[in-house]
Amino acid sequence: MNHKSLISITDFSTEEILRVLEIAEDLEKNPDQHLLDGKVVATLFFEPSTRTRLSFESAINRMGGRVIGFSDPNNSSVSKGETLKDTIRIVSNYCDLIVMRHPLEGSSRYASEVATVPVINAGDGAHQHPTQTLLDMYSIKKTQGRLDNINIFMVGDLKYGRTVHSLVQAMSPFNPTFNFISHPKLRMPQEYLEFLDSKGVRYYEHETFTDILSAADIVYMTRVQRERFQDLMEYEKTKDLYILKNSMLENTKPTMKILHPLPRINEISQDVDPNPKAYYFEQACNGVYARQAVISYVLGLRK
Amino acid sequence: MDKKELKVSALKNGTVIDHIPAKDLFQVIKILNLEKVDNPITFGTNLDSKKYGKKAIVKVSDRYFEDSEINKIALIAPEANLNIIKNYEVVEKKSVELPDQIKGICKCMNPKCITNAEPMLTKFDVVSKVPPALKCYYCGKVTDQEHFVII
Numbered sequence A: 001m002n003h004k005s006l007i008s009i010t011d012f013s014t015e016e017i018l019r020v021l022e023i024a025e026d027l028e029k030n031p032d033q034h035l036l037d038g039k040v041v042a043t044l045f046f047e048p049s050t051r052t053r054l055s056f057e058s059a060i061n062r063m064g065g066r067v068i069g070f071s072d073p074n075n076s077s078v079s080k081g082e083t084l085k086d087t088i089r090i091v092s093n094y095c096d097l098i099v100m101r102h103p104l105e106g107s108s109r110y111a112s113e114v115a116t117v118p119v120i121n122a123g124d125g126a127h128q129h130p131t132q133t134l135l136d137m138y139s140i141k142k143t144q145g146r147l148d149n150i151n152i153f154m155v156g157d158l159k160y161g162r163t164v165h166s167l168v169q170a171m172s173p174f175n176p177t178f179n180f181i182s183h184p185k186l187r188m189p190q191e192y193l194e195f196l197d198s199k200g201v202r203y204y205e206h207e208t209f210t211d212i213l214s215a216a217d218i219v220y221m222t223r224v225q226r227e228r229f230q231d232l233m234e235y236e237k238t239k240d241l242y243i244l245k246n247s248m249l250e251n252t253k254p255t256m257k258i259l260h261p262l263p264r265i266n267e268i269s270q271d272v273d274p275n276p277k278a279y280y281f282e283q284a285c286n287g288v289y290a291r292q293a294v295i296s297y298v299l300g301l302r303k
Numbered sequence B: 001m002d003k004k005e006l007k008v009s010a011l012k013n014g015t016v017i018d019h020i021p022a023k024d025l026f027q028v029i030k031i032l033n034l035e036k037v038d039n040p041i042t043f044g045t046n047l048d049s050k051k052y053g054k055k056a057i058v059k060v061s062d063r064y065f066e067d068s069e070i071n072k073i074a075l076i077a078p079e080a081n082l083n084i085i086k087n088y089e090v091v092e093k094k095s096v097e098l099p100d101q102i103k104g105i106c107k108c109m110n111p112k113c114i115t116n117a118e119p120m121l122t123k124f125d126v127v128s129k130v131p132p133a134l135k136c137y138y139c140g141k142v143t144d145q146e147h148f149v150i151i
């Protein structure tokens, strides 16, 4: 019996990450692989996230699998006060795999302990969202032709943004250079800087966009949420400092790509969209391949 | 070990747990599950101590604790020490040390942690022994000494 869950990106070794990215590449090239014929996947969304759910359900459908589940906990037994454990135990009987999103941190890890089928974490509060990291890495590899020696600029909310934290961890074995651009209140947390120090990874912190953007291979934009600032005046004063505009891309590398986990609000100006360096919509599409790969890998359908 | 105190209620066989901060005595009792044992137990509390001002002491007859069991009290009484008594003699002295992992005992301080919403056991990696700090196995947040809430 193959029972492997993906809760945190660190559950996969670097070798496994590379293998999953290879599988994703193969699934993109050869889409007609009915790996999930006869299989049932439960997508349990204890908090709504249409984008993530559709991406997973597309991945499942493309491989011939069937989907059961709920997209809103208000319509399920959860709202009647059933414990997570009971829900997961019962749903385990109905499916071959559980994909879950939950507002509480650590919920997916707990679910993977009580489930009798593999669990894929589609986001547990502010904690982990590992398939996002895999699709980010897939996008980097696809656009740059490699994962090694990439100069990654991360911009916006580096303090609370779980996607940037996971990406920093997962990219660290590939000799990256990081440039972090953020308001001092939204800096990359100390624990991640210490992690990078311990791995000997180069990083630089900046408070504003500078002309060194010309060195970037990847510019990873994130949303700065108003709620992060107690002082709204401060938010108003700083929010425009972290907006990427088309005019800023003039001297950047021709191969440079802009990523964003989406949804975007205004941190990437609309005039960037037609620029071939804008990659965020394709990035979302890569999410389907990356999720197909993860699903087939944890089920042992692709090794 | 204070000889005079031992004489107060001398133990033939068993364990003396000394240097418990007086305010934490009842939590120590809870952690060691002493409410549920039948052995004779003597407690002393609000005794003068150079270290704490007031300390407590627990004497459990005919009972020897596993290290894994007794080390749990290091969470709240890191300077507690044990005297193993056999036939009125101290045959071994031990200090407590936090284990690398802790199950149950303490709550995770993260209000958004699943362990605070489900009827489940908490699980922590001990990321620092002195002062004690616990990293939640589920949510990854660190609970420090100031925020320990014993279950």
Ligand SMILES: [Zn+2]
Pocket: A106, B108, B109, B110, B113, B114, B115, B136, B137, B138, B139, B140, B141
């Ligand atoms: Zn926790």
